[in-house]
Amino acid sequence: MVKEKVVCCYDGSFQGFLSSVFTIYERRLDAVDIQKCEGSGTDMFSVKLQIDSDRSKAERVLKGLKKHSDKRMIKQIYRCFLSEQDGIEMRLLVLIRQIFKGNTGYFYNYGDENVMALHKVLKMIRREVHRMHAFVRFQELKDGSYAAVVEPDFDVMPLIGQHFEDRYPSMEWIIFDVRRQYGLHYKDFKSTFIGFEEKLLTIKSSALSTEELEYQKMWRQYFQSVNISERNNAKLHLRHVPRRYWNNLIEKQ
């Protein structure tokens, strides 16, 4: 007889994911899957289990993780989770189970298929975060604040704030993810996540400060002038600056 598989159905948030982990331990579930709610329907061999995103349950899982590993490990788990990759929840569950078993070195067992897959995801996240550090282009608005729009491959907005806070503490700025329609607003040494009622896709040129277009023009000029055309190498250029980022790069317009 096929053992019925339980599908934990959660809201897609990290808290919801951790609540699922809590429930799996609480009910001693073996054959499970963890999926976002709007995901695929259940097949005939599985039971759907609705998981409520519960703060205290999530915190208990985090506390347990902290006890059995360290803060850095939790950060890595969070980073993997933000990749929004198919099946990442189950890969993380395997990792979490190993940690709770006391197998703390598991994450560095590079010969293991699951570990390698997680490191691959981390590498992709790291690269995307790095690209955001590089490719954010602030534009100065009339009120002296700065705004940038981005379209990252993964949901990296929670990971990039610190970098820009350290760098631009005395400026007011917004970085907005137009794909996921939310962003980061920084003002007076504090940053908060923001969303707008109307869909925001670009920064209107009417909102820009008088100097802004001048500096954009100079930046484009600079980008042209530093090129050594005798050495042109389109393939290399594209590898470093993939086309999907061009939309929001001033110098590529």
Place this chain on the structure above:
Amino acid sequence: MKLATIEKLSILSDAAKYDVSCASSGSDRKNTKTGLGNSTGMGICHTYTQDGRCVSLLKILLTNFCIFDCAYCVSRKSNDVKRAAFTVQEVVDLTMNFYKRNYIEGLFLSSGIFKSPDYTMERLVRIAKKLRTEHQFNGYIHLKAIPGASEELLYEAGLHADRLSVNIEMPSEKSLKLVAPEKSFKEALEPMSYLKSAISESKAERRKSRNAPKVAPGGQSTQLIVGASPESDHQILNLSDQLYKTKQLKRVYYSGYVPISDDARLPTVDKTPVVRENRLYQADWLMRFYGFNVDEIVSDLHPNLDLQLDPKSAFAMRNLHLFPVDINRADYWQIIRVPGIGVKSAKKIVAARKFRRLNVEQLKKIGVVWKRAQYFIECVGYLNKLLDKPEYLIRRNLLPASVQQSEREKQLTLW
């Protein structure tokens, strides 16, 4: 007539572009609450030019007016180009505004020599000082140390800059004298030596007191032009090796000569030697991160790097008796000498084999390039029999696919 800033930018960035250094890494400067910028040790390339080079810094000359006439330089006195000069304020405004928009990591400021070395150096220092003190700019600053400038000015430059560099340009005294009669090796090495001791003194002072001033925390670098003079790779890499050891340079850059001039003192080159340049960088990396000695890479017997084969593979082919390396037993420094295994893979291998003995599939997943590594290693379930193959076959299989293709075509036409 007064030039618009954008026109100056066009002229003075065009003139600065042959300096290949664009690193913004290796320094550590924290921001203040009211300041602008930081530098965290990890460089960021904010964009890449069409030629595929990293754009990290606003790289400009303060001016391209110059009293010297060095054959390899676009700004040489006898060259008929449009001249311009930034004001101090213009450079400061550009840097601040580009930085605020997240275009750049900081400023790379070089200059033609006008009036005298001291006069020029003093202007460069003034800009860096203004950025640091008046504008609380904590982003990256790379300044040129002008040979012949006073030690006081060099020291002050070090107080404000993250990195300083003196370009040697030609890889031997003889070649330098030929193209730049006013310059000498000694003149370039003197400021390097002075800065080396100033930097290490500051480091020692800072170990005693956290408040002691930092001098060029990102260290020094230099640049060598490749392909404009007859030196072999052996001579070039020996010079680099000496510079790393005796002057403690952080980086030596190699710039494939771009034929910018029809000056009779220079050879006629129809193409920039990009492959040779690339091989020199690979060799440089082997010396700095892979524990290779310079004479293991090039020697009197093999004075030039193999253009078809990367230097690590070439080393392995000359030293087949050192292989195969047992992945599950050999130490890190042996593993890292295997073609197809880099620093990251080697570290992962050493970490992973504590859990289990590794097999081929696992090595591939870790990131080992099997195409090259297969000739030089052994691991679980894999006994290396390929090393018995004739050398020319191994060599052929190590070549990049594009080279293999053209080799095959060459053979076809022979038949």
